[in-house]
Amino acid sequence: MVTVQDFIALAEELIQCKNSSIKTRAATSRAYYGAYHAAKYFQESLPSKGNVINPNAGVHEQLIQCLENPSLPRSDPLHNLSKSIGYMLRRVRKYRTDADYEIDLDISFDEAQDALFQAKKIIGKCLSGSL
Amino acid sequence: MTVPVKASVYNNLIDEINVRLRAGLPVQPSDVFWLNRVKQDAKRLMKINAVEAYVVLAAIASLEWDEKTARSYLTSATNLQPGVLVKSQEIVLLTNFGYFLEAFRLVNETLSPELGMFQKFFNVFIMIGAFQQLEKFQQQAMAMGIDLTGLPTELVSKASHIMKSTHISDERVVEFLNVAGSMLRDRKMFTLNEPVISVDDDPGHLPTVFVTFLVHVKPEVAADMTFELYEKLLDKFPDYPANLNIAFRSGSLQ
Numbered sequence: 001m002v003t004v005q006d007f008i009a010l011a012e013e014l015i016q017c018k019n020s021s022i023k024t025r026a027a028t029s030r031a032y033y034g035a036y037h038a039a040k041y042f043q044e045s046l047p048s049k050g051n052v053i054n055p056n057a058g059v060h061e062q063l064i065q066c067l068e069n070p071s072l073p074r075s076d077p078l079h080n081l082s083k084s085i086g087y088m089l090r091r092v093r094k095y096r097t098d099a100d101y102e103i104d105l106d107i108s109f110d111e112a113q114d115a116l117f118q119a120k121k122i123i124g125k126c127l128s129g130s131l
Numbered sequence: 132m133t134v135p136v137k138a139s140v141y142n143n144l145i146d147e148i149n150v151r152l153r154a155g156l157p158v159q160p161s162d163v164f165w166l167n168r169v170k171q172d173a174k175r176l177m178k179i180n181a182v183e184a185y186v187v188l189a190a191i192a193s194l195e196w197d198e199k200t201a202r203s204y205l206t207s208a209t210n211l212q213p214g215v216l217v218k219s220q221e222i223v224l225l226t227n228f229g230y231f232l233e234a235f236r237l238v239n240e241t242l243s244p245e246l247g248m249f250q251k252f253f254n255v256f257i258m259i260g261a262f263q264q265l266e267k268f269q270q271q272a273m274a275m276g277i278d279l280t281g282l283p284t285e286l287v288s289k290a291s292h293i294m295k296s297t298h299i300s301d302e303r304v305v306e307f308l309n310v311a312g313s314m315l316r317d318r319k320m321f322t323l324n325e326p327v328i329s330v331d332d333d334p335g336h337l338p339t340v341f342v343t344f345l346v347h348v349k350p351e352v353a354a355d356m357t358f359e360l361y362e363k364l365l366d367k368f369p370d371y372p373a374n375l376n377i378a379f380r381s382g383s384l385q
Binding site: 053054056057058061064065068074080083086087088090091094097110111113114116117118120121125 | 329333335336337339345350353354355357358361362365366371373378380381382383
């Protein structure tokens with residue numbers, strides 16, 4: 001069994017190799033999966049599930065849509081927290097798809113680092129919202 | 132023969148100041164010698180072309196994060212010679228200070244291709260987020276035979292298409308970006324270059340335009356700022372659409 005922290009620890013290890021494009025890409029991907037699993041736990045811990053806009057979308061997109069469209073009342077602080085986590089996860093997912101699929105694209109160290117820190121922020125917020 | 136000489140002094144000064152602006156921070160105490168020199172150059176330029184000198188002084192005041200003085204120099208320039216040169220610098224000044232909405236209201240009358248400044252200020256449009264207006268202007272420019280080689284026209288068309296298809300007007304985009312602008316002002320921060328734009332138009336994903344402001348902070352601070360931005364956006368605009376994803380990212384000078 002692994003935890004979200006294990007994904008982040010591996011991403012942190014990989015990103016040390018600043019000049020290795022493949023490791024920078026792998027770090028981006030691991031960071032995303034850490035954030036994805038944390039966001040999934042967070043979504044499951046909410047009193048009610050969010051709304052999916054496109055039911056034909058893949059599981060990752062569906063999770064992001066659920067987070068971005070919470071069914072909780074706006075007065076509930078978890079409403080905006082869910083949305084913010086959704087927006088951030090969408091951004092890190094974009095980094096991850098570029099890192100894994102766009103092999104001709106130049107993925108900068110700054111972008112990989114951003115993916116890692118945004119992922120860490122998502123995890124921190126998911127933990128604070130699930131307490 | 133004097134015109135190219137004048138233009139060169141002005142252009143050199145503006146280029147020099149822009150390099151500093153792109154560093155993402157107001158001038159530092161260690162920049163005092165450089166600052167004194169460009170101020171002297173601006174004073175000399177005043178004797179040759181007061182309008183250009185005021186524009187340069189406004190740009191210097193921006194660097195010193197003195198918005199009031201910068202605006203007053205531009206007013207002096209406008210009083211002497213109202214026109215596209217001064218207006219376009221006003222747009223630059225407003226975007227530097229994060230007043231994207233105010234800048235947006237000036238772009239149509241100032242940066243349309245027939246006025247001659249379109250290519251030079253293409254990136255300012257990107258900074259403001261007026262993708263739909265920019266796409267209209269780029270089509271107009273192409274029809275006029277203006278060379279747009281090297282500019283991200285295809286990306287602009289994609290971003291414009293996504294915003295149009297999701298019914299998010301330019302004005303709305305700019306209102307959202309303005310929230311990021313106010314955060315930058317609160318921190319006395321300029322962005323490093325214009326924001327990075329990318330799109331996600333994968334058929335299985337929500338069509339999204341990503342706008343990323345590069346800032347001179349540590350990556351963890353940029354992530355904190357991004358989260359704070361979403362809190363502010365959702366407070367101000369409860370229906371803030373996920374199709375426009377704005378964020379801050381730690382950037383290093385290229």
